[in-house]
Amino acid sequence: MLDGQKVSFSGVQPSGNLTIGNYLGAIKNFAEYSEKYKTFYGVVDEHAITVRQNPAELRRRTYETLALYIAVGLDPEKNTLYVQSHVPAHAELAWILNCYCMFGELSRMTQFKDKSARHADNINAGLFTYPVLMASDILLYQTDVVPIGSDQKQHVELTRNIADRFNQIFPDTFTVPEPVIPKSGGRIMSLAEPEKKMSKSDENENATVRVLDDRDTIIRKFRRAVTDSGSEIRRSPDKPGVSNLITIYSCFTGKTPEEVEAEFDGRGYAEFKTAVGEACADALAPVREKYFELLADKGYLEEVMKKGAGTAAYYARKTLSKVRRKIGFVNL
Ligand code: TYM
Numbered sequence: 001m002l003d004g005q006k007v008s009f010s011g012v013q014p015s016g017n018l019t020i021g022n023y024l025g026a027i028k029n030f031a032e033y034s035e036k037y038k039t040f041y042g043v044v045d046e047h048a049i050t051v052r053q054n055p056a057e058l059r060r061r062t063y064e065t066l067a068l069y070i071a072v073g074l075d076p077e078k079n080t081l082y083v084q085s086h087v088p089a090h091a092e093l094a095w096i097l098n099c100y101c102m103f104g105e106l107s108r109m110t111q112f113k114d115k116s117a118r119h120a121d122n123i124n125a126g127l128f129t130y131p132v133l134m135a136s137d138i139l140l141y142q143t144d145v146v147p148i149g150s151d152q153k154q155h156v157e158l159t160r161n162i163a164d165r166f167n168q169i170f171p172d173t174f175t176v177p178e179p180v181i182p183k184s185g186g187r188i189m190s191l192a193e194p195e196k197k198m199s200k201s202d203e204n205e206n207a208t209v210r211v212l213d214d215r216d217t218i219i220r221k222f223r224r225a226v227t228d229s230g231s232e233i234r235r236s237p238d239k240p241g242v243s244n245l246i247t248i249y250s251c252f253t254g255k256t257p258e259e260v261e262a263e264f265d266g267r268g269y270a271e272f273k274t275a276v277g278e279a280c281a282d283a284l285a286p287v288r289e290k291y292f293e294l295l296a297d298k299g300y301l302e303e304v305m306k307k308g309a310g311t312a313a314y315y316a317r318k319t320l321s322k323v324r325r326k327i328g329f330v331n332l
Contacts, residue, residue: 001175002142002315008033009143009177011044011084011134014061015053016200017210018068020280024185024251025149031073033145039079040141040312041069046084046091047134050127051119063301064291068211070304071291082308084137089316093136094129096323100166101132105158111151135159140316142175150186151197153179170326174319185251191225194240212288215281222277223270233264233272242269245276252279 001007010030012022033039043065048058062083069081084090106112109131116123134155138146139162146156156179163174190196192207202208209221228239235243235257249272250257264272294301324331 001144002038005038006036006144007141007175008037008039008145008147009041009138009141010147011042011047011137012065012069013048014043014045014058014065015048015051016061017212018065019188019198019200019208019210020248020284021149021188021198021208022200023072023211023284024188024248025182026147027069027072028185029147029180029182030069030079033147034075034078037145038141039074040143040315041074041079041081042084042137042312043069043082044084044134044137047130050124050130051115052122063298064295066301066304067291067294068287070294071287076304076307080308080311081304082312083305086305086309087312087316089140089313089320090133090136093140093316093320093323094133096327097132097136097139097162097166098129101129101135101158101162105161106131109154109158111155131155131158132162135162138177139163139174140319141312142315142319143177144175145180146177147180149188150181153181170323173323173326182251184247184257188248189240189244191221191241191244194226194244209280211284212291213284214288215285218281218284219274219277222273222280225273225276227269227273231268233267233269234261242272245273249276249279252276252283 008030010026012018012027018027030039030041043062045058045062066081066083070076074081106128112128112130115127119127135158138156138159148156156177160176163176167173188198190198190202190207191209192204198208200208206221206224209218213221225241225245227241230239233242233246235246246257246260249255250260255263321331
């Protein structure tokens with residue numbers, strides 16, 4: 001809670017072109033809190049450098065991710081939209097919380113295990129302690145809810161453990177946050193290998209649909225999506241490809257998965273895949289249009305960044321100075 005209001009916090013790394021997984025699992029749900037909650041949505045550039053980034057690209061993607069936040073409907077007047085590295089309190093609290101998080105806990109993080117396997121030549125300490133930075137992001141704003149995809153659940157659980165541990169030693173410091181994962185869309189799978197999560201860093205372009213892909217590309221990618229043997233359009237563990245497409249169609253049209261199965265009963269895969277592509281392209285067309293408009297106005301995006309950083313820093317400082325006082329640092 002901040003100023004008597006509940007708080008929603010989430011973040012997206014500017015580390016690649018965002019996919020419909022990022023959109024359906026997380027970003028689309030951010031706006032739900034805009035009216036009743038205090039909301040903070042960060043472009044988390046400090047997280048992105050845990051793997052090597054091209055500097056010019058990182059900078060460009062930081063603007064792009066902010067533009068996309070606004071394009072999907074997050075009004076900068078109603079939401080604090082900002083860039084993580086503009087608010088130094090994140091890195092400061094992360095150091096402190098590193099001392100309240102156990103090596104063993106971090107060793108159990110599945111994302112660390114996956115990423116260190118994929119980047120075996122660069123298993124840096126930042127990659128290992130990254131969940132502590134994420135805990136700092138969340139705890140700095142006394143967050144109540146964290147809208148995320150299911151792959152981030154373990155990190156929010158760790159955040160809760162860190163908050164509980166700290167609160168036990170220094171009572172009433174942090175709000176203990178709850179993860180909020182959509183029932184449908186919390187884990188969108190790759191179109192090429194439907195046993196794998198759709199990931200923005202996937203090198204196979206046919207595996208991912210980008211929020212900014214044009215209509216023809218979106219429809220082509222869905223037409224090429226891997227489906228399963230048989231021809232029935234229904235959800236089942238032995239039909240991961242079709243199940244994923246049913247989820248995606250359901251998220252974009254607002255129909256339940258049961259309604260989708262009924263709608264396509266007796267119809268073929270080809271027809272279904274085209275329908276999914278069209279539904280996705282229709283839903284994303286206005287986002288794309290708004291995005292390109294915004295990106296043409298860098299000055300405006302910088303104003304949003306500045307205003308967001310000011311608001312975020314104000315609240316972050318409050319929590320940080322409370323923490324500093326409690327642990328015995330001298331506040332001047
Ligand atoms: P990131 O940048 O990898 O992803 C951003 C959000 O998208 C969700 N997501 C998905 N949801 C459904 N299906 C998918 N295939 C899919 N892929 C990604 C993620 O779960 C995430 O919600 N560590 C975070 C960023 C972060 C953060 C935070 C999030 C930093 N600090 C504090 C919440 C709170 C990350 O790497 O997300």
